[in-house]
Amino acid sequence: MALQAASGVSRLSGWLAWSSxxxxxxxxxxxxxxxxxxxAIGAQNAFVLRQGVRREHVGAVVVICAASDVVLVAAGTAGLGTLVARSGTVLEVVRWVGAAVLVGYGVRSALRALPRRDPGALHPAGERPPSALGATVATTLALTWLNPHVYLDTVLLLGSVAAGHGTLRWAxxxxxxVASWLWFSGLGYGARALVPVFARPAAWRVLDGVIAVVMVLVAVSLVAR
Incomplete structure (x- = not known):
């Protein structure tokens, strides 16, 4: 009896170790x-980077981006990806609305990249008054939820790969x-290391110019599909 119990415990321990x-x-x-x-650098990452360098509502931006990914990954893992793939109309609407939002933000960034008479206006502390939290949250939500790539990559692709892991799909x-939380936290708060570089007005113009190009290119890729 004792030998059977010991054998059972051994098998259970082995299964737990294998499962872990x-x-x-x-x-x-x-x-x-x-x-x-x-x-990969995209519209969302470019925005997070800029907010991190400006030290402006970084926590809110990071939480929204990472939490949104958690919701989307969970939805894809639960099988929502199949429904989204069948609903071409939804993706089509999001595609055009998202492209319009990206172009609008790209134009704003391009205007900020233009030389100004007052160089100090482009300094992180003096470029302009900090954006309101509500406006920053709205922009973050738009760049996250109105980007079809988010659904294609996070819901459809990750959801499909997760399904391939069977009972381990939730692991x-x-x-x-975890990858999303690590990336957005590192990008948002790690951008502070670049603050000395952006003490120069020219650096801000370059950053805004790059962001403008990224936003417009992503928008063009959406409507050209």
Whole structure:
């Protein structure tokens, strides 16, 4: 009897160890997949970078971006990706509205990149009064939820990969969510290291010019699909 009990405990311990290893492997796969999709410079990342350099509502921006990814990854893992893929009308509407938002923000960035008579106006502390929290939140939500790439990459692609992990799909999803929190936190707060560089007005013009180009290119890629 004692031998049977010991054998049962041994099998249980082995199963738990195997389950832990496979769950960790799935989570690490999700982490790598998540990072590979969000690290590329895009409209959302460019905005987070600018807010980080300005030290303006960084916490709110990071939380919105990362929390939105968590919601989208969870939705894709739960199977929403299949429904979204079948609803071409929804993606079409989001595509054109998102393109309009990106062009609008790109124009604003381009105007900020133009030389001004008062160089000090482009300094991080004196470029203009800080944007209201509400306006920043609205812009962050628009750049996140009105970008079809978010649905294609996060809901459809990550959701499909997660489904391939079977019973471990939620471990994969957890890894992808951790990737989002790590990336946006690092980008938003790590951008502060660039503040000395942006003490020069020319650096701000270059950054805004790059952001304008990124926004417009992403918008063009949306409508040209």
């Amino acid at each position: 290893v496979t769950s960790l492997t799935a989570a690490l796969s999700g982490l790598a997949s998540g990072l590979s999709l969000i690290v 994969f999803a957890a890894g992808a969510c």
